[in-house]
Amino acid sequence: MTLLDETPSEPSDARGRAAELHAIRKQVWSGPSERATEAQHAKGKLTARERIALLLDEGSFREVEPLRRHRATGFGLEEKKPYTDGVITGWGTVEGRTVFVYAHDFRIFGGALGEAHATKIHKIMDMAISAGAPLVSLNDGAGARIQEGVSALAGYGGIFQRNTRASGVIPQISVMLGPCAGGAAYSPALTDFVFMVRDTSQMFITGPDVVRAVTGEEITQNGLGGADVHAETSGVAHFAYDDEETALAEVRYLLSLLPSNNRENPPAVECEDPVDRRGETLLDLVPADGNRPYDMRKVIEELVDDGEYLEVHERWATNVICALSRMDGQVVGIIANQPQSLAGVLDIHASEKAARFVQLCDAFNIPLITLLDVPGFLPGVDQEHGGIIRHGAKLLYAYCNATVPRISLILRKAYGGAYIVMDSQSIGADLTYAWPTNEIAVMGAEGAANVIFRRQIAEAEDPEAMRASMVKAYKAELMHPYYAAERGLVDDVIDPTETREVLVRSLAMLRTKHADLPARKHGNPPQ
Numbered sequence: 001m002t003l004l005d006e007t008p009s010e011p012s013d014a015r016g017r018a019a020e021l022h023a024i025r026k027q028v029w030s031g032p033s034e035r036a037t038e039a040q041h042a043k044g045k046l047t048a049r050e051r052i053a054l055l056l057d058e059g060s061f062r063e064v065e066p067l068r069r070h071r072a073t074g075f076g077l078e079e080k081k082p083y084t085d086g087v088i089t090g091w092g093t094v095e096g097r098t099v100f101v102y103a104h105d106f107r108i109f110g111g112a113l114g115e116a117h118a119t120k121i122h123k124i125m126d127m128a129i130s131a132g133a134p135l136v137s138l139n140d141g142a143g144a145r146i147q148e149g150v151s152a153l154a155g156y157g158g159i160f161q162r163n164t165r166a167s168g169v170i171p172q173i174s175v176m177l178g179p180c181a182g183g184a185a186y187s188p189a190l191t192d193f194v195f196m197v198r199d200t201s202q203m204f205i206t207g208p209d210v211v212r213a214v215t216g217e218e219i220t221q222n223g224l225g226g227a228d229v230h231a232e233t234s235g236v237a238h239f240a241y242d243d244e245e246t247a248l249a250e251v252r253y254l255l256s257l258l259p260s261n262n263r264e265n266p267p268a269v270e271c272e273d274p275v276d277r278r279g280e281t282l283l284d285l286v287p288a289d290g291n292r293p294y295d296m297r298k299v300i301e302e303l304v305d306d307g308e309y310l311e312v313h314e315r316w317a318t319n320v321i322c323a324l325s326r327m328d329g330q331v332v333g334i335i336a337n338q339p340q341s342l343a344g345v346l347d348i349h350a351s352e353k354a355a356r357f358v359q360l361c362d363a364f365n366i367p368l369i370t371l372l373d374v375p376g377f378l379p380g381v382d383q384e385h386g387g388i389i390r391h392g393a394k395l396l397y398a399y400c401n402a403t404v405p406r407i408s409l410i411l412r413k414a415y416g417g418a419y420i421v422m423d424s425q426s427i428g429a430d431l432t433y434a435w436p437t438n439e440i441a442v443m444g445a446e447g448a449a450n451v452i453f454r455r456q457i458a459e460a461e462d463p464e465a466m467r468a469s470m471v472k473a474y475k476a477e478l479m480h481p482y483y484a485a486e487r488g489l490v491d492d493v494i495d496p497t498e499t500r501e502v503l504v505r506s507l508a509m510l511r512t513k514h515a516d517l518p519a520r521k522h523g524n525p526p527q
Helices: 014-030 036-042 048-055 116-131 149-168 181-189 208-215 222-225 227-234 244-255 295-305 348-362 382-386 389-402 416-421 445-452 454-459 463-478 496-510
Strands: 062-064 087-096 097-104 137-140 172-176 180-181 195-198 202-204 239-240 309-314 320-327 330-337 368-374 408-414 431-434 439-441
Touching: 048 087, 048 097, 048 137, 048 244, 048 295, 062 116, 062 389, 087 116, 087 244, 097 116, 116 137, 116 149, 137 295, 149 181, 172 181, 172 244, 180 181, 181 202, 181 239, 195 227, 195 244, 195 431, 202 222, 208 222, 222 227, 227 239, 239 244, 295 309, 295 320, 295 330, 295 368, 320 348, 320 496, 330 348, 348 368, 368 416, 382 389, 389 416, 408 496, 431 496, 445 454, 445 463, 454 463
Parallel strands: 097 137, 137 172, 172 195, 180 202, 195 239, 330 368, 368 408, 408 431, 408 439
Antiparallel strands: 062 087, 087 097, 309 320, 320 330
C-alpha cells in the first residue's frame, strides 16, 4: 500500500501542493492562536513578527526555517509541536543594508529555548558572521525549556560561543522586550549594545523569589532588573525607552551609524552643514574659570553635523559622555568629560564606560575624538578599594591599543594621570589640539603651590598672601596656555570658533591611516 493510498485526501498535483504550502504558511504567520496574540498585546507587548516588521525595511524580511519543529518527547511535548518552535529567524534590510535577526515568540512555550529553537539561532548567527552583516536579537523569552533539560542549556552555550566569535567582527545588538533571566542574560551582555523597554523587560541572574529566599530582601522584578536599573545603576543597558516602537526606531538609527562588519567603514552620508561653520557660541559656552561647570553636550552639538548625536549609556557614569555622531557626513565616536557631573572627574564606572566605547569604535573603524576637561581621578577610599587603578588602566589600555584615527582636544583642565589616560599625545593620539583656555599640568595650581612652596608659605608673615603669590607664579611658569605647545605636547592652540573645521580637516587627512600591531594572539587587558 502506498502513502497516497493511506492518505487519499492529500493533494496529488503541484497546484494542490502549493495550496497546501500556503495554508501551512498562513498557520505559521498567524501563530499559535488569536487568544495568545491578544494576551501578548494585553501586556503592552508586540508579537515577534510585528517587531521584525518595525525593525526591517518593509517587505524585506526573508525567514529561515519557519517550518522547524522540536523532536523532544516527554512531559507532553510530543503533543505540542508548533511551527517555528518559538523563535523567528531570518534576514532583511535596514535602509537597504542587510541585517540578520532572531526574535523570540513568547506565544509559543513562553519563548523558552529548546534544542530546535537554539539550533535555529545558531544557524542565523553563523549566517550573519559569514555574510558579514549585523545581528539583532529581539529577546522575549522565559529562559531554558525545562522539559528538554540539559539539551536546552547546551543551546545557550552555543549562542555564547558565537557571540564571542562575532565580537568585533559584526555589530551585535540585543533588544530586551520581555523577561531575560538566569544564564540567558549572558548573551545580551556579550553583545555590543543592549536596548531595554521600561516596565515590560527585565534582566537578572536570580529573580526576586530567589533573592528573597537567600537574603530576605523584598524587591520587584523591575526593581531588581528593570530598564531604569540597568540604564542608571548597573550599566548593563545602553539605552532605555518607554515603548517598543521607539526602541526599534532607535535600533535602526544606531545601525545607520555602524559598518556592516569590521572590514568596512561606517556608511557616510551627504552633509549640508558647512565644514567651515564657525562656532561663535563656543566662546560663551565654556567659562574660562576652571571651577565653573558647563554642559559638554552643548559643545558637542556645536561641533557635529546639524547638532545630532546618539549618546551611549546616557544615564550611567554621567561624568563622561560617549556618543556616536557625524562630522562632514563621516561617523565619529566622541568621548568627553562632563563638568556638570562630578566636575568631570574619572572614576571606576566612567573609566569602564569610556574604555568599552573606545574598543567598540576601534573594532568598527570609527575615528575617535576626545574632548578633555578633566581635573583628575576621583579620590576616596571606596574608589581605591574598588580598584580605580585597575579600572582606570582599562581606559588607558583601550586607547593605547586603538589604531583608528585619534584626535584629542583640551578645552580647559587636563590634570595628572587623567590627562595622560584621556588619549594624550604621549599614548598615541595622532593629533592634539587645545583651546587658549587650556590648563595642562600635574595638578591644579593651588595644590601644586601647596606642595612646592610649603615651607615658604608656612614661614611667611601672611601665609594666604604668600600662597596666592605662589599660585600665580606657578600658573605663569608652568600652566600658561602655550606651555605644552612650546614643548610639542600639543600640535596647535586653536581658536574655539574654528574647532569644527580643524577637526573635520584633520579627520579627512587621517582617513587613510594605517597602523600595524605586533603579531600576537590577543593582549591581556586589565580586568
